[in-house]
Amino acid sequence: KCPLVVSRTFWGKNIKCVCFYRNALLEADINKLGFSSPAARKTGTTICGVVYKDGVVLGADTRATEGMVVADKNCSKIHYISPNIYCCGAGTAADTEMTTQIISSNLELHSLSTGRLPRVTTANRMLKQMLFRYQGYIGAALVLGGVDCNGPHLYSIYPHGSTDKLPYVTMGSGSLAAMAVFEDRYRPNMEEEEAKRLVRDAIAAGIFNDLGSGSNIDLCVITKGKVDYLRPHDMANKKGVRTGSYRYKHGTTGVLTKAVTPLNLEVVEESVQTMDTS
Amino acid sequence: MNTRGLRSQLKDSVPVTGLCPQAGSYGVQDSLRRGFSSVKNELLPSHPLELSEKNFQLNQDKMNFNTLRNIQGLHAPLKLQMEYRAARQIQRLPFLPSSNLALDTLRGSDDSIGFEDILNDPVQSELMGDPHIMTEYKLGVL
Numbered sequence: 001k002c003p004l005v006v007s008r009t010f011w012g013k014n015i016k017c018v019c020f021y022r023n024a025l026l027e028a029d030i031n032k033l034g035f036s037s038p039a040a041r042k043t044g045t046t047i048c049g050v051v052y053k054d055g056v057v058l059g060a061d062t063r064a065t066e067g068m069v070v071a072d073k074n075c076s077k078i079h080y081i082s083p084n085i086y087c088c089g090a091g092t093a094a095d096t097e098m099t100t101q102i103i104s105s106n107l108e109l110h111s112l113s114t115g116r117l118p119r120v121t122t123a124n125r126m127l128k129q130m131l132f133r134y135q136g137y138i139g140a141a142l143v144l145g146g147v148d149c150n151g152p153h154l155y156s157i158y159p160h161g162s163t164d165k166l167p168y169v170t171m172g173s174g175s176l177a178a179m180a181v182f183e184d185r186y187r188p189n190m191e192e193e194e195a196k197r198l199v200r201d202a203i204a205a206g207i208f209n210d211l212g213s214g215s216n217i218d219l220c221v222i223t224k225g226k227v228d229y230l231r232p233h234d235m236a237n238k239k240g241v242r243t244g245s246y247r248y249k250h251g252t253t254g255v256l257t258k259a260v261t262p263l264n265l266e267v268v269e270e271s272v273q274t275m276d277t278s
Numbered sequence: 279m280n281t282r283g284l285r286s287q288l289k290d291s292v293p294v295t296g297l298c299p300q301a302g303s304y305g306v307q308d309s310l311r312r313g314f315s316s317v318k319n320e321l322l323p324s325h326p327l328e329l330s331e332k333n334f335q336l337n338q339d340k341m342n343f344n345t346l347r348n349i350q351g352l353h354a355p356l357k358l359q360m361e362y363r364a365a366r367q368i369q370r371l372p373f374l375p376s377s378n379l380a381l382d383t384l385r386g387s388d389d390s391i392g393f394e395d396i397l398n399d400p401v402q403s404e405l406m407g408d409p410h411i412m413t414e415y416k417l418g419v420l
Contacts, residue, residue, distance in 0.1 A: 024324075102391055109389040133334065135327060 044212020046174030047077060047088035048202050049145045050186065051167045052195035055152045055223035056145035059199035060088045061174070061207050062232070063214035070214070076231065078220045082107050082118045083227070085146030086220045090172035091159060092139035099140045103127055120146040120153040124163055132161030141171045147224050174206025174213040181205045196221065200234055207236055358384075372412040375400040 030036070047060040064072035079087050079100035085107070089096025103126050111118040124144055131138055142157040156169035168186050170178040181202040190198070196219060203217045216232035323329050343355040365380040382388040 102393070102396075105391045109391070113389050135330075137327060 045077060045090040045172030046170070046178050046203050046206025046210060046213040047090050047143050047172050048170040048178045048182065048199060049088065049143045049154045049168065050182070050195055050199055051152050051154050052190040052192060054192065055147045055221065056154055057195045057199045058086055058088050058143060058145045058220040059203045060218050061203055061213040062216045062218060064093055065212055073215050076218065078218055078229070080104060081123050082111065084117060084148060084222065085120055085123050085144065086222060086227070088143040090141045095138045095140040096142065099127065099130065099138060117148060119148040119150065120144065120155065124155045124157065127157050128161045128163050131157065131159060136160040143169055143171050145222060147222050170202065172206070172213065174210035177205040177209040178202035192221065204236055372416045373407045373409045
C-alpha cells in the first residue's frame with residue numbers, strides 16, 4: 001500500500017484554484033478543435049426600482065438568456081433578502097442568485113444577533129464589500145430596495161462594488177429604455193397605483209426595445225410591514241393559441257387488407273439480479 | 279489593484295524548483311507530499327485574485343490589530359493574539375475535520391457565512407488522509 005499523504009493547497013480558507021488550470025487547458029483544447037466553450041447564463045435584463053410615498057416598488061422582466069438563446073422564459077429576478085428588503089439582480093444568473101442568498105443568510109444572522117429588523121443600508125454595505133473584495137469577477141448588478149425604521153431606501157449596486165442611493169434606478173441591458181420612461185414620468189411622493197404603473201411601463205419599455213429582456217413583468221411593492229410580491233404582474237408576452245390543427249383524423253387513410261401473425265415466444269431463461277440499494 | 283497588472287503579482291522571492299516553497303526536509307522538492315512542481319505554477323498566480331484571496335484574512339487581521347493598537351495600546355492586540363494562539367491549538371486528530379468553534383467565536387466569524395462555508399467544506403470532502411501516516415507526520419516520527 002503506497003503511503004501517500006494528500007495535502008491540499010488552499011487559497012483563502014478552502015478555495016482551491018486547480019479549476020482555473022483545468023479551465024485554461026480545456027479552453028485551449030476546445031479552441032484547437034474549432035468549437036467555442038459554453039457561455040455563462042446571463043440575465044440580459046431590465047430591472048428597476050422607484051421610491052414612492054409609502055415605500056419602494058421594484059420591477060423586473062423574466063427572461064434569462066444564454067448567448068442568443070432564451071434559457072428560461074419565466075425566471076424570477078426579484079430575490080428575497082429579508083422580510084422588509086428585496087433585491088433585483090442583473091448579470092450572471094448564478095452570481096446574483098448566490099450573492100443574494102449569502103447576504104440574506106448573513107443579514108438573518110446579524111438581525112438575530114442585534115434583535116432588530118435589518119436595515120437596507122446594512123445589506124448595501126455587506127453587498128458592496130463582498131463585490132469589491134472579488135474585484136468585479138462576480139458579475140452581479142443589483143437593485144436593492146426596502147423599508148426599515150428610517151423609511152424607504154433604494155440602492156443600485158454595480159459588479160465592482162460601487163453603489164448609488166437614488167429615488168429611481170434601472171440596471172441591466174434594458175436600463176436605458178427603462179430610464180427614459182422614468183426620466184419622463186417620475187415625480188417625488190407618488191401614490192402606489194401611479195408608482196406601480198410607472199414601473200410596469202418602464203419594464204415594458206425594456207422588454208419591447210431590448211433583445212435581452214422579455215416575457216412577463218414581475219413587481220414587488222414593499223411598504224412598512226407589508227410586501228406584495230406580484231408574480232406575474234403583467235404577462236406582456238403571452239404565447240399565442242394555435243387556431244387550427246394539422247393532425248389527420250382517424251380513418252383518413254383507408255385500410256385495404258389486414259393480416260395478423262402471432263409470434264410464439266417461449267421463456268428460455270429467467271434470472272433475478274438484486275440491486276444494491278444500501 | 280487591477281491597474282498594476284500581472285507583474286505586480288509575481289511572488290516576492292523567485293523560487294527555483296527544489297528550493298522553496300515546495301521544499302520538504304533536506305531542502306529538496308517534496309514530491310511525495312506536495313506533488314510535482316513547475317516554475318510556471320510557482321511564479322505566476324493562476325487567477326488574478328489568488329494572491330489577494332490567499333492573504334485576505336491575514337490582511338484583515340493585520341489591519342484590525344493595527345487599529346486596536348493605535349486606539350487601546352499594545353496590550354490589546356497582544357492579548358487577543360495570545361487567545362487566538364490558544365484557541366488554534368484545540369484540534370481533533372490530524373485526519374479528522376475540526377470545528378474550530380473557539381477560534382470562530384473569538385474571530386466573530388461564527389455569525390457570518392461566506393463562500394468558504396458553502397464550497398469545498400472539509401467535512402464533506404471525499405478524500406481522507408491515511409490516519410496512521412498523518413498522525414506520524416504530525417508527531418514528527420515520519
